[in-house]
Amino acid sequence: MAIVHIYGNQNTEYYRFPQGRMFLVGLTGGIASGKSTVVTVFQELGCAVIDADVIARQVVQPNEPAYQLIVQKFGNEILLENDEINREKLGSIIFSSSEKRQLLNSIIHPRIQKAMLKQIMKYFVLGYRYVILDIPLLFETNKLKRFMKHTVLVYCDPQSQLSRLMRRNGLSKAEAEARILSQLPLDEKRRLADHVIDNSGDWESTRLQVLKLHAKLEESLDFLLLRLAAVTTLTVVGGLLCFFLRQSLRSFF
Numbered sequence: 001m002a003i004v005h006i007y008g009n010q011n012t013e014y015y016r017f018p019q020g021r022m023f024l025v026g027l028t029g030g031i032a033s034g035k036s037t038v039v040t041v042f043q044e045l046g047c048a049v050i051d052a053d054v055i056a057r058q059v060v061q062p063n064e065p066a067y068q069l070i071v072q073k074f075g076n077e078i079l080l081e082n083d084e085i086n087r088e089k090l091g092s093i094i095f096s097s098s099e100k101r102q103l104l105n106s107i108i109h110p111r112i113q114k115a116m117l118k119q120i121m122k123y124f125v126l127g128y129r130y131v132i133l134d135i136p137l138l139f140e141t142n143k144l145k146r147f148m149k150h151t152v153l154v155y156c157d158p159q160s161q162l163s164r165l166m167r168r169n170g171l172s173k174a175e176a177e178a179r180i181l182s183q184l185p186l187d188e189k190r191r192l193a194d195h196v197i198d199n200s201g202d203w204e205s206t207r208l209q210v211l212k213l214h215a216k217l218e219e220s221l222d223f224l225l226l227r228l229a230a231v232t233t234l235t236v237v238g239g240l241l242c243f244f245l246r247q248s249l250r251s252f253f
């Protein structure tokens, strides 16, 4: 069974799996750079993927403990008519106050991490080689990056990113540019990533890059060393068994 190390103080807890077994891969990108497209290919290959955005939405649902705390701290005015949290309104509140942003983060981040850990454990038990964590702001927040054995950036050239974003979200050029500018530039993220999937071309070119990366991750040195150790152990144990069996047969006859 895995030994999970837990780090942190009362507000935050961090988890790390022992090196050389299952590892974590952080996947990130920019707005409309093609993360979902790339994740779909990984999923078609049977890979384990955890979506940080989905978890962030789940932990603030009305039946979750974080919900009560958020309403208590931010008031009923952040609720929609169906009692769910109005994420846009909450977003604009924390955008203008770093104190409130910290407060919200202290409520939801530990819960997001726990929910992620639960899913990671599930994939570990199921025997997955690696788990991809789809985290749009991996490099901006920088907190989870240190738990990733590999980081992958889904890159897209500025022109394609702009036109894809405008088309997908029905935005004007100025609106799309403003959204892109609110994030760390993709060229800067490129320097921080271990692997880059360039999604500026067609779907097939992206798919081929994902296949290549998957093969690389599956065959990473850790895994080879682990398999080598397993083969060596089996050979030694098998040899010893044969030796003792032969010895006992000899003394028997």
Ligand SMILES: Nc1ncnc2c1ncn2[C@@H]1O[C@H](COP(=O)(O)OP(=O)(O)OP(=O)(O)O)[C@@H](O)[C@H]1O
Binding pocket: 029, 030, 031, 032, 033, 034, 035, 036, 037, 038, 136, 164, 165, 168, 199, 200, 201, 202, 203, 206
């Ligand atoms: N290689 C490609 N060629 C043409 N269009 C593409 C390609 N990759 C993605 N797209 C289109 O670009 C848009 C953005 O892609 P996608 O949704 O995968 O990006 P994303 O990074 O997940 O976006 P976000 O984080 O903003 O939700 C989509 O409409 C998608 O269909």
